[in-house]
Amino acid sequence: METNRASRTAEHVALFRALESSRRRDRLFDDPYAARFLSPRYRLVASLARVPALGRRFERYIDTHWSGGPRGSAVVRTRLIDDLLTEALAGGATQIVLLGAGYDSRAYRIPAAAAATVFEVDHPATQAAKRRLIGASARQISFVPADLLHDDLDTELGRAGFRHGVRTVVIWEGVTNYLTAGAVDATLRFLAGATGAGSRIIFTYVDRAALDGSRRFDGLAKWQAAVRDAGEPWTFGFDPAELPGYLAERGLTLTTDLSTRDAAARYLTPLGRDEPTASFYRIVAAEVR
Numbered sequence: 001m002e003t004n005r006a007s008r009t010a011e012h013v014a015l016f017r018a019l020e021s022s023r024r025r026d027r028l029f030d031d032p033y034a035a036r037f038l039s040p041r042y043r044l045v046a047s048l049a050r051v052p053a054l055g056r057r058f059e060r061y062i063d064t065h066w067s068g069g070p071r072g073s074a075v076v077r078t079r080l081i082d083d084l085l086t087e088a089l090a091g092g093a094t095q096i097v098l099l100g101a102g103y104d105s106r107a108y109r110i111p112a113a114a115a116a117t118v119f120e121v122d123h124p125a126t127q128a129a130k131r132r133l134i135g136a137s138a139r140q141i142s143f144v145p146a147d148l149l150h151d152d153l154d155t156e157l158g159r160a161g162f163r164h165g166v167r168t169v170v171i172w173e174g175v176t177n178y179l180t181a182g183a184v185d186a187t188l189r190f191l192a193g194a195t196g197a198g199s200r201i202i203f204t205y206v207d208r209a210a211l212d213g214s215r216r217f218d219g220l221a222k223w224q225a226a227v228r229d230a231g232e233p234w235t236f237g238f239d240p241a242e243l244p245g246y247l248a249e250r251g252l253t254l255t256t257d258l259s260t261r262d263a264a265a266r267y268l269t270p271l272g273r274d275e276p277t278a279s280f281y282r283i284v285a286a287e288v289r
Contacts, residue, residue, distance in 0.1 A: 013103065028267055066226055072275040076267050088202075094166060095116060098122075099175065142160040165194075176236055177204075178236070191288075207240060210224075
């Protein structure tokens, strides 16, 4: 990503959340902040999508031209992570770290988050754009500008008041696939050591087979081309079969590992919604031992 502008993929995900929120009866979540992060063109699309026929037409257009299921994947991963966050807060977590927060609005829209101490960590350009667009809020958020490829996370969080050893829920959504193996390893080791026992680490990843070509996935080529064109190509992935052992070596126990296609079966199918998602894009929850 260019250092002087906000992430384009972050805006795309905000558009997908805004379109989902425009639904009336069968939406998976309501994100009233998503449209604030959109360019005028996308904001117009989100506004027109409140007309049901137009909203469904926009969704079909995206699903056809951006094949591979990025919109549906973003929608179901948002709902699954919402549920995992709410569950962790109910279980006693008192800190939230939004790592690579992008245009995530959970600190503002999830009721249970109001009682937690929230830290938003992100690339300075994306974070500056977000703070400008989100406007004033009654909720107290500690913004931590940092680049995970270059900055020391412990130092930056410490300056913002992060407390070690406290039960924490960390959300690391849509980030690992843009990092290096070393950065992912260092971050997970830090999180396992800095947060209290029972803390929950939630993150997304791309199946390594999608990067090395060892398996074929429907729609993968167009999705990869889109992120390359945005200047944000995927650089890292996990092998799902190796992930439990990888996490165990870092003091973490895998509790959830679902593809967005699995999540669609949980959330979309019961609503009668059949929308493209991806078997190579996955959501994980792990517990600190």
